[in-house]
Amino acid sequence: MRRHSGLAAVLIAVSLPLAALPCLEAAGADGARELAQASVRGGQSLAYASALTAIGPRLTGSASYQRAADWSAEQFRALGLAHTILEPFTIDRGWERVSARARLVAPADRALHVAALGWTPSTPEGGFDADVVAVDSFSPSAVAANQALHGRIALLPDGDPSGNPETAARTRRDFAVALRAAGVLAMISPDTDAANEISARGFGFGTAIAVLPAAQIGRDDAGMIRRLLARGAVRMSLELINRITPAAASVDNVIADLPGSDRSDEWVVVGAHLDAWDFGAGAQDNATGAAMVLEAARAIAALKAPPRRSIRFALWGGEEQGQIGSSAYIRSHASELDHVVAYLNTDAGTGPIIGWTAPGREEVIRAVRPLTQDVLRDLGAASFDDSLRYAFQSDGAAFILAGIPTLDLNADDTKYEEIHHKAADTMDRVDAHNLAIAAAAVAATAYAIADAPGRIGARQRPRTKRMD
Ligand SMILES: [Zn+2]
Known part of the structure; x- marks a missing residue:
């Protein structure tokens, strides 16, 4: 029920000018809230998802995956994220x-x-x-x-x-x-x-x-x-x-940095997989997740007032073959992982947004909730849980195993299996409204964690084995 009342609040926000928004206005102008409002009103998530799906199916190692990686890097650079790189990893065969x-x-x-x-x-x-x-x-x-x-x-x-x-x-x-x-x-x-x-x-x-x-x-x-x-x-x-391919192939993750104003050597990493299976357009799995990451970058860069810590936007390859790109990132960046204060992952389609899951990290939820509760409540995304149910089914897995506080975006998945890895995973099934709300939630949560006075949780001892 809370979810529906929250969505109603945002529906009002979409259709009315700012002055007529008692609910959102009353809470004051904290950065995350302004950001969410701006993202809901002027966000580009649908345009990003449409452009990505138009590129092709983005199977890991394919030419269309590479075009999607190149295109995404161009978008980050166009937003002013000068430090945007393609970071290669290797797969056995394309x-x-x-x-x-x-x-x-x-x-x-x-x-x-x-x-x-x-x-x-x-x-x-x-x-x-x-x-x-x-x-x-x-x-x-x-x-x-x-x-x-x-x-x-x-x-x-x-x-x-x-x-x-x-x-x-x-x-x-x-x-x-x-x-x-x-x-x-x-x-x-x-x-x-x-x-x-x-x-x-x-x-x-x-x-x-x-x-x-x-x-x-x-x-x-x-x-x-x-x-x-x-x-x-x-x-x-x-x-x-x-x-x-006759030999091993190189695949690129896309990494884009938005430097923080104060503690720029600490990062919130916000990521989604860019690759997709090839029957449909890979729209909700996971062009929409990648679009949320791009939109979060756009909205936060547009503030012209970065949060304290840096935010690193990441689009991964090889998720569908076992989270290969995000695992490669964890290996090649091992020496700097103590500086990653949180990883936010989005790979849940465009069902109505619920909130965030912090697998196995109840204390992380306790820390994030007060930073985000007003804005997430307005977005209908204020439910947190620490379930392990999906912990190892997307790119959060490598970060969880590395002990980094990880939040996975959670959306209603009752219709997700209708499109998951199927020919029906096209833009026609994408809910543009839910996508815009989810993108705003990703942007606001990333900003709030990056701008918080302290860390949302300690890095735990890395695990070598999965918890399930
Ligand atoms: Zn996925």
Whole structure:
């Protein structure tokens, strides 16, 4: 309920002149509040998101990712952030899909819904026809004992191997190695979405190329194949063509500094991933997050009165392959991390904004709340929680592991799965109003933390292991 009353306050702010805003005006002219008002009224978040999505899908390592990085750096420079750099990191291989074709050829003839899994190899050109064998567990030892796999296409079990993401990824890799050793030609995995819809994903995290060609097929198609297998042999035709760089590839994070007025050797880092999966336009995952970072930079730079501490704006590559860009930043900037007072991450789409999550850092919430509560209440974004639920699902992860107080923007995600990694993730589904409000919240929170008299929390001892 509080969320709705807060949004109502901002709706008024958008549609009325400043003098008619009793609620916002009464609180006085503290910097974060002025900033939020200016950002809601004259913000450019929608224009930034539209321009980014128009560039292309921004798959890590692709030409369109590089164009997006170059374009973003130009925007920061145009805002007067003279110290803007492209900071490279390395991925094992660049990968882009070219074409995917799958067809059932026996006992019936029909096309199947298919897409290559990211960072998997191509089949030979022209593809092949082979019988399908359903494999019912991710056990590498069971695969080794199975004589029926040679020369076949393996239909994998639903879902992922059990265990935390790291063990599951290792099991998946070992499983693929066992399948290859058993003579399997390719793997097909059922997608989890209904109605044969397909969401883009990789075979596992990372940018090393998998050992076997692999595709996801529609969940309903997979169910049909299983039913046909119960009656006899099933044969399919499969061709997967992907473009893979011959060697390691360089990818750029975009880093832009706005120097502080007093403690310029301390930073609030505000970041979002710039890369996206390639089925849609990567609008809410995550052009809108990148647009919030650009808008925060625009709004704070336009104040002409920087906060005490510096703010570093960061757009990361490689998030979708396992937060590679932000992790590379943490490694290459290890010696200066004691000077990072907070990391703010935005990667939550454009559902109605809720507030901020500070995973596992209740004392950080206690410190940030009084700095931001008036402005965030007006924006409908005043709810804080310390949940670990999404802690390691975006670029906050590397900062959390480095012990840095981290805030992750939290928005209502009830409709997020409709677009997540799907062809539907386009600008048509972006809520411009929620985007503008969220961008203002990012700007105001960054400013308030950067301008606060003290730090919002100590740097904790870095962790080598994830908490989940
Ligand atoms: Zn994302």
